Amino acid sequence: MAETPGLRELKKRRTRQALVEAAVRLFERKGYEGVTVAEIAAAAEVSTRTFFLHFQAKEDVLFAHADVRVDLAVAAIAERGPGERPADVLLRATERMILEAWDGGDLSGGLAALRVRLAASVPALQARLLQRYLGARAELARALREAFPDELDEVTASALVGAMVGAVGAAATAALERGDGPAEVRDAMRRGMELVARSLPA
Structure with missing residues (x-):
């Protein structure tokens, strides 16, 4: 059973989300280049110092949930059970990332x-x-390799993760670029996952 976060953690999450929502509103209205960190902080009713407690730079607001998704996927890989294949574990990790993209607001909140x-x-x-993508891909490949040390080498683990992450990301981008809504984007991500799953080794 998941632990209930304390008041301090809840306040931290709310502040972070307020900063994300303020940034989205400002970016939509003024464009990315026309918005400063000070404006984002003011719109969220916090200080600039508080902004930098949550994000290193303005652009990091747009990737607010990325680290959470990678952490969830790594945890899913580490949960490998007896008899599970690399494909099974990779599918579970990918599904967990897709669910977080929905539940965490990346899709439904318009951030993606x-x-x-x-x-x-x-x-x-x-x-x-690109930096975020390459970093996440490397971290997931390393986790998959560690979960299957006797079955996968670095090249195979990287290829499996690259195929899955690339397909899901490309499907999401294509759906977003054509103006699909959050639910349609989520479905597109799952389609990308399923297409790769059919080609994974049994």
């Missing part, structure tokens, strides 16, 4: 759509998006 739209025109965000 805004991130894709801004990344198409802001080079700094394109670079950060």
Whole structure:
């Protein structure tokens, strides 16, 4: 049974979410380049210092839930049970990331759509998006390799994770770019996952 977070943790989560929502509103209205950290903090009714307790830079607000998703996927891989195959574990980890993207507000809150739209025109965000993607892929591949040390080498683990993460990410981006709603984007991510699952080794 999950522990109920304390008051301090709840306040921290609410402040972080308030910053995300304020940033989304401002980015939508003024564009990414036209918004400062001070404006985001003021809109969320906190100090600039508080902003930097939650995010290192303005662009990090757009990736507010990314680390949580990776942590959940790594935990899912570490839960490998007796008799499970790499494909089984990778599918569970991917499904957990998709669920978090929905429950955490990345899709339903409009953050994913805004991130894709801004990344198409802001080079700094394109670079950060690539950096995040490569880092997550490497972390998941390492976790999968550690879960199956006798079955997977570094190349195979990286290939499996790259295929899955690449397919899910590409499906989500395509759906977002054509203007699909949150539920449709989630379904597209699952379609990408299922397409890769059919080709994974039994």
